[in-house]
Amino acid sequence: MVDLKGKKIIVTGGATGIGKSVALKVSNCGASIAVFDINSQNGATTVNQINRIGGNARYWHVDVSDEVAVSGGVEAANNWLGGIDILIHMAGILEGAGVEIDNFPENVWDSILDVNLRGTYLICKYVSPIMKKKSKGIIILASSPAGVQGKSSSLAYGASKGGVHGFTITLQDNLKKFGIRVNDIAPGSVRTPLKIKNVKVMDKKNINSIPLENQINELISPDDVANIIAFMASEDAKELKGTVFTN
Numbered sequence: 001m002v003d004l005k006g007k008k009i010i011v012t013g014g015a016t017g018i019g020k021s022v023a024l025k026v027s028n029c030g031a032s033i034a035v036f037d038i039n040s041q042n043g044a045t046t047v048n049q050i051n052r053i054g055g056n057a058r059y060w061h062v063d064v065s066d067e068v069a070v071s072g073g074v075e076a077a078n079n080w081l082g083g084i085d086i087l088i089h090m091a092g093i094l095e096g097a098g099v100e101i102d103n104f105p106e107n108v109w110d111s112i113l114d115v116n117l118r119g120t121y122l123i124c125k126y127v128s129p130i131m132k133k134k135s136k137g138i139i140i141l142a143s144s145p146a147g148v149q150g151k152s153s154s155l156a157y158g159a160s161k162g163g164v165h166g167f168t169i170t171l172q173d174n175l176k177k178f179g180i181r182v183n184d185i186a187p188g189s190v191r192t193p194l195k196i197k198n199v200k201v202m203d204k205k206n207i208n209s210i211p212l213e214n215q216i217n218e219l220i221s222p223d224d225v226a227n228i229i230a231f232m233a234s235e236d237a238k239e240l241k242g243t244v245f246t247n
């Protein structure tokens with residue numbers, strides 16, 4: 001069992017998908033959790049689920065692409081938790097699947113880069129000074145094989161996730177001297193609202209010849225990814241460097 005007893009964790013994107021599974025998992029491992037998301041209804045469900053079984057979680061509506069919201073959310077979470085030991089940043093969006101470059105709308109490009117890449121920079125910008133003060137901390141970011149191995153269904157999504165990977169390996173060197181470990185996880189294809197919608201969009205475009213149901217059945221469970229992330233967040237992973245890939 002991964003030991004996160006007494007750890008104070010921010011989980012972004014904790015309303016659904018991988019972020020929700022992670023919030024539940026790290027709570028089971030003994031952590032207190034501040035959940036950030038823009039889906040307040042599902043975010044409340046996540047924290048209620050945790051608190052109902054004796055965990056300790058609270059929800060904040062934080063748009064990670066909004067600097068004022070991120071700065072305020074991190075400050076509030078830091079006050080409530082009494083510190084921040086670990087950031088697990090899973091908030092992200094995927095749009096523009098199957099759209100060619102010559103038709104790719106600028107507003108879609110901008111919103112994906114804003115949430116996925118700018119959001120990653122912003123949350124790290126406000127969490128890292130808190131960790132620096134304690135000379136200790138762990139930051140786990142969400143990249144994707146889509147951004148580092150190719151084959152993304154969306155040009156902007158692939159670009160943003162490649163950006164998160166590049167940011168991770170740069171920030172990891174930058175924050176090492178302050179006792180802060182930075183890693184990214186590049187999950188394969190995971191059964192979440194984001195991926196199921198993406199599979200359906202691509203299926204409608206007839207780009208995949210495999211039956212839709214089979215494509216969805218082949219996706220891996222977010223709980224299996226959450227198990228890996230919980231380990232990454234633990235002291236047992238203290239020598240972990242760079243990126244963790246999953247199926």
Ligand SMILES: NC(=O)c1ccc[n+]([C@@H]2O[C@H](COP(=O)([O-])OP(=O)(O)OC[C@H]3O[C@@H](n4cnc5c(N)ncnc54)[C@H](O)[C@@H]3O)[C@@H](O)[C@H]2O)c1
Nearest residue numbers: 013015016017018063064091092142144189190192194195
């Ligand atoms: N599902 C996959 O196959 C897969 C593969 C590789 C990487 N990822 C990455 O993993 C992360 C989690 O994805 P998921 O599949 O669980 O998706 P998801 O859609 O189930 O969850 C993403 C969460 O982020 C939240 N969110 C979106 N925009 C936000 C914003 N501006 N501010 C705050 N929260 C916001 C959503 O409300 C949602 O709860 C994402 O960064 C995604 O890119 C997913």
